[in-house]
Amino acid sequence: MALSRSAMAATSSPQATLAAVDVLRAGGNAVDAAVTASAVLCVTEPHMTGIGGDCFAILATPEGKILGLNGAGRSAFAATPEWLGRSGLKSIPPHSTHAVTVPGAIDAWDELLRAHGTWSLAQCLAPAIELAERGVATLPRVARDWPEHLSLLAADPGGRRHYLKDGAAPLMGESMAYPALAATLRAIAEGGRDAFYTGPVAQDMVQTLQERGSLLTLEDFAATQCDWVKPVSTLFAGHRIHEIPPSGQGLTVLIALNILKCFGIRDLDPAGPQRRHLDIEAMKRAWVLRNRHIADPAFATIPVEELLSETTAQRLAATIDLRKASDMAVTLPPSDTVYLAVVDRNRLCVSFINSIYWGFGSGIVTEKTGITLQNRGAGFSCDPSHPNVMAPNKRPLHTIIPALATRNGKADMVFGVMGGDFQPMGHLNMVLNRYAFGMDPQEALDLPRCVPSGEHVETEASMPQSVCSDLTAMGHRIVPAGEPLGGGQIITVDHASGLLSGGSDPRKDGFALGF
Numbered sequence: 099m100a101l102s103r104s105a106m107a108a109t110s111s112p113q114a115t116l117a118a119v120d121v122l123r124a125g126g127n128a129v130d131a132a133v134t135a136s137a138v139l140c141v142t143e144p145h146m147t148g149i150g151g152d153c154f155a156i157l158a159t160p161e162g163k164i165l166g167l168n169g170a171g172r173s174a175f176a177a178t179p180e181w182l183g184r185s186g187l188k189s190i191p192p193h194s195t196h197a198v199t200v201p202g203a204i205d206a207w208d209e210l211l212r213a214h215g216t217w218s219l220a221q222c223l224a225p226a227i228e229l230a231e232r233g234v235a236t237l238p239r240v241a242r243d244w245p246e247h248l249s250l251l252a253a254d255p256g257g258r259r260h261y262l263k264d265g266a267a268p269l270m271g272e273s274m275a276y277p278a279l280a281a282t283l284r285a286i287a288e289g290g291r292d293a294f295y296t297g298p299v300a301q302d303m304v305q306t307l308q309e310r311g312s313l314l315t316l317e318d319f320a321a322t323q324c325d326w327v328k329p330v331s332t333l334f335a336g337h338r339i340h341e342i343p344p345s346g347q348g349l350t351v352l353i354a355l356n357i358l359k360c361f362g363i364r365d366l367d368p369a370g371p372q373r374r375h376l377d378i379e380a381m382k383r384a385w386v387l388r389n390r391h392i393a394d395p396a397f398a399t400i401p402v403e404e405l406l407s408e409t410t411a412q413r414l415a416a417t418i419d420l421r422k423a424s425d426m427a428v429t430l431p432p433s434d435t436v437y438l439a440v441v442d443r444n445r446l447c448v449s450f451i452n453s454i455y456w457g458f459g460s461g462i463v464t465e466k467t468g469i470t471l472q473n474r475g476a477g478f479s480c481d482p483s484h485p486n487v488m489a490p491n492k493r494p495l496h497t498i499i500p501a502l503a504t505r506n507g508k509a510d511m512v513f514g515v516m517g518g519d520f521q522p523m524g525h526l527n528m529v530l531n532r533y534a535f536g537m538d539p540q541e542a543l544d545l546p547r548c549v550p551s552g553e554h555v556e557t558e559a560s561m562p563q564s565v566c567s568d569l570t571a572m573g574h575r576i577v578p579a580g581e582p583l584g585g586g587q588i589i590t591v592d593h594a595s596g597l598l599s600g601g602s603d604p605r606k607d608g609f610a611l612g613f
Contacts, residue, residue, distance in 0.1 A: 102612025169206025256463030278468030517584030539601030
């Protein structure tokens with residue numbers, strides 16, 4: 099656990115954490131540091147994030163205001179019901195051009211800085227530009243992940259050019275430079291966010307996509323605009339847990355927490371099988387409601403109050419057998435993301451997440467500008483009767499969810515867990531570990547994890563065999579997780595003493611650092 103009194107940053111990359119702390123030490127605030135770190139992560143973890151992706155954030159101001167920003171991009175204006183019907187699509191293939199939605203991250207970064215930052219976008223991009231030009235050493239977890247995407251990158255001209263070395267994934271410690279991405283970032287630094295959404299950069303993205311049959315146009319890119327939103331929340335153990343509202347999946351976390359409030363969760367062994375059983379069963383039920391209701395609120399009426407009501411929680415809790423697993427199935431597609439937390443000297447707190455969804459997103463990389471394009475459109479339904487059906491200028495159900503907890507109206511914990519559809523389970527773990535079981539930030543992140551997946555429950559290798567055996571006896575079908583589950587960051591704020599405490603997930607390469 100990291101401890102400090104002035105300011106702190108926690109990210110999944112050493113270079114990003116250091117860049118954020120450099121900003122804070124130079125007088126920048128938490129928003130400046132978060133955008134700077136996010137840009138650096140686009141260079142150090144290019145399979146997880148990029149400027150061709152989306153961004154969400156929750157801010158807690160020193161005055162106690164809680165603000166949310168939805169920086170998700172939208173589908174093409176031409177993605178009409180008539181087009182969808184003619185397409186014959188039953189789902190949106192994740193590695194198809196139709197999975198690419200307009201990237202929202204650069205617009206969101208710009209808006210965050212304009213509304214609450216003190217540095218310019220150019221200042222915040224400078225460290226990432228330098229790293230992309232000179233090259234960065236490939237980190238251990240990044241080197242482990244990269245080969246999984248070798249065939250995807252090899253099949254794309256831009257992927258081969260920018261993200262493979264002699265046709266292979268880089269080895270741990272091997273330097274990777276990204277001159278095309280550096281030039282694009284420099285163009286954005288000089289021309290602002292419009293240099294990304296109009297002009298040569300946008301033209302290159304649109305041309306790349308249209309050559310593959312995309313509906314996206316320059317008009318779609320020019321129309322991009324993020325939205326300030328009011329976070330949704332619930333009370334748990336004396337703390338209010340804040341999540342991004344739909345189109346994000348944050349409601350899933352809150353529904354599961356409400357279910358668990360119906361049980362004596364604090365009396366359980368935090369590492370024991372009964373706690374794990376309740377986590378799994380609560381998440382299964384929350385997941386059903388997620389898939390049924392969450393969509394772009396501009397296109398659907400989402401019964402948020404009903405979903406977060408005590409009546410709903412009690413009804414769902416009553417369906418849980420304390421000794422027997424249900425046969426509900428939860429499908430978790432693979433995905434990749436970066437999450438970071440920053441708290442500055444004035445106690446402006448930023449919970450920040452940026453993503454291109456699956457590893458290297460759609461697998462489509464622009465040859466000229468070196469931009470990896472996300473595949474968030476794969477989150478759309480193709481069922482015309484579903485609230486999340488693909489439609490013109492619409493946001494898909496989104497997995498990335500920053501989170502923040504308050505106590506007595508002040509920020510208490512800034513946290514998030516990357517990992518796509520695993521994120522609600524990760525958030526549930528962090529809240530329980532911290533507020534039900536009293537763990538410090540690092541302990542909360544270190545504890546072994548499990549998650550319902552399909553008809554099985556994936557467990558990390560560090561999960562005690564006795565717990566796996568007890569869960570099996572309850573009817574859970576235990577399988578080893580193919581990789582570490584998620585990766586998170588936590589910063590807690592003690593307003594009375596002024597102490598900041600931070601943790602960073604050992605499943606990733608980063609750390610928490612303060613001064």
